[in-house]
């Protein structure tokens with residue numbers, strides 16, 4: 001679910017995360033996928049998101065893409081934060097307006113009220 | 118299909134718990150949706166390099182189309198407006214990340230992050246005004262604009278749609294073109310009322326080799342080559358690679374939209390609360406060449 005947290009934007013990015021419950025799921029690691037998505041990640045947002053979800057083992061500064069080839073340990077952590085941590089209950093908060101998008105059963109509710117469209 | 122679900126209720130109401138379950142447990146529906154999804158993925162023409170991509174499934178429902186994405190080895194984010202459909206997706210433990218949202222309000226995704234998008238049997242819903250605040254044109258614009266932005270340059274979107282009529286198809290296509298997409302419509306089995314299926318194949322970014330629209334499937338024995346009776350308006354591929362073309366086409370059509378179209382437009386305006394003259398036998402009657 002983290003990928004949608006990272007990418008979910010309403011009229012501001014990144015959305016802040018309010019955590020009530022995080023679940024972990026095991027996902028098979030795939031290097032090609034990680035390599036492809038790495039370049040699209042906003043590292044700061046990703047780092048912060050992982051931290052609030054209770055995973056603080058990522059480097060604060062965006063690492064050089066070459067670590068994807070050389071550092072298996074990093075790859076494992078990146079994979080874990082990206083694909084195995086899921087925000088089950090909580091909210092995503094728009095940094096600009098403070099508007100909260102509730103997350104229930106792992107599904108963020110991004111529906112806008114009529115006056116927000 | 119007795120009547121179009123689109124005409125019965127807004128999607129989030131139509132696809133309630135009962136309908137979501139009925140929809141997902143029907144093996145007939147599952148077979149059709151799977152076939153449509155497989156074809157959409159084929160038209161998406163992702164590079165055949167074994168790299169799993171991040172795809173978007175718009176109107177993912179209970180995940181029938183998403184399962185096809187998973188089977189082809191890609192990751193996906195699914196968006197749907199129906200809570201009940203997404204709940205069934207959760208029950209079925211689909212692999213995709215689910216979002217509750219309305220495509221007509223625009224997709225809340227960061228620019229350039231999606232490698233490809235599919236949508237199976239969903240986008241035609243945008244042509245309805247289900248609430249007084251709904252303006253189909255604005256919703257189509259918000260949808261295609263945000264879709265264009267969230268796709269990586271050169272990425273494709275393949276949208277299988279059931280437009281109610283020619284006007285709806287034109288409307289959808291024209292908003293896609295206005296948002297900057299190149300592409301056109303691929304029609305599979307154009308001569309069969311039952312099997313006929315339409316796919317909008319859109320490419321993000323400047324036209325290139327990859328924006329050429331592939332050709333549609335035809336029934337065995339039917340030929341799709343040049344010797345096919347031409348002049349028939351049911352082409353397999355309506356290719357519009359230049360985004361000014363639909364507008365020109367619209368102008369030509371202006372004269373002959375017909376009574377049905379006018380009546381529908383008037384009904385639409387009435388629904389919006391506008392004052393509209395009553396329908397009479399004179400409505401949209403052809404004028405004499407000189408009067």
Ligand SMILES: C[S@@+](CC[C@H](N)C(=O)[O-])C[C@H]1O[C@@H](n2cnc3c(N)ncnc32)[C@H](O)[C@@H]1O
Nearest residue numbers: 128150176177178181182198199219220239242
């Ligand atoms: C016929 S179902 C197809 C579901 C799925 N793609 C499949 O192949 O089984 C159409 C779906 O589109 C969704 N839908 C309709 N309008 C929508 C909108 N404005 N935003 C998001 N989803 C919408 C409906 O809730 C429904 O789940």
